[in-house]
Amino acid sequence: MQTSTGTPRPITRYGTPVLHRPCAEVTDFDDALAQLVADMFASMYAAHGVGLAANQIGVDARIFVVDCPDATGTHTVATVINPVLHLPEHRELVTDSEGCLSVPGQHADLARCATATVTGFDLHGQEIRLDGTGTLARCFQHEVDHLDGLAYVDRLPTKLRKQILAASAEHPGVGAGTAQDA
Template sequence: MRAPLIDWSPPQSSEGKALVVGEVRPIVHVGDPVLHHPCEPVTRFDGELAALVDDMFASMYAAEGVGLAANQIGVPLRVFVYDCPDADGTHHKGVVVNPTLELPGLGDRRLDPGEEGCLSVPGQYAPLPRADHAAVHGFDADGVPVTVEGTGMLARCLQHETDHLDGHLYIDRLPAKVRKRVLAAYEQAKAAKEDISPL
């Protein structure tokens, strides 16, 4: 997930050195089949999973995102990472493996009408009402059960990343006309970038 107009910098130590490990992988963009099919559950909590999580954090920070699902770097597994604030400004960072999303019942649900963006649809934002409170239940990278509960941007992030793992992009939830406009703007920006030749 990409947050509109965020002040972002990679996490650093007290000496000013970056605290990111892992390899930066390219972000997969809308249209790639890996983004449009449900991901497979993780069955092994091992070094390979730990390395994937490290790569996901590195890739998310390099792209200046606040959340990233595994299929956004081409790996169709039910894993996402996040590093973003809640409605009170408290920062939350972590990983959830095999998440299930829990939202308030319709009678108790309040919607946040804010804008949403996505690293897989770069540069494009659109208003998308989301529940202002959400929780996910799953596991950490060691297989220990976890529950992450959030409000504000964190709630939006939990919903956005779980959607990714179910094979959906945020644009799939937009009204048809808005979705068409967002995709047209994305394609136009992509074409303009491809037309720029190096000096």
């Protein structure tokens, strides 16, 4: 786990409006953006997560950060601005336990594509492409979902979603995440 020069911010919990609508495109690549990204990394690390979308700290912007291993165990530390998710035409699904810093203390099995690619921009406005396998691919899908206004629990059957949200409401939140929370 890396350290960050940013300031940790509170994690926005499921039910907060900013988590349930598509986020705004980023147009300014400036010092304020760099500070936001530093704060995002600090927030993710403070909560023991592997990924964080801007709306998870209450910011309406299409940005996510990750510090996450791929299927080989190699960690990718990255910032993706205005990400576009690309999934393979022939999708191999993998079911694994997934959690979310915005739904603290809870996990559920969810099928996701085994591989995923994101394109977008780095902090300097340069085009980037990242290919992910394993947990990294899951993280890309999870974070782009957040930026589109979805949480992983929104992909679960209604009864299970309600059980998880009720249990999460009893959980204290920040700092209680696990290595699989994003």
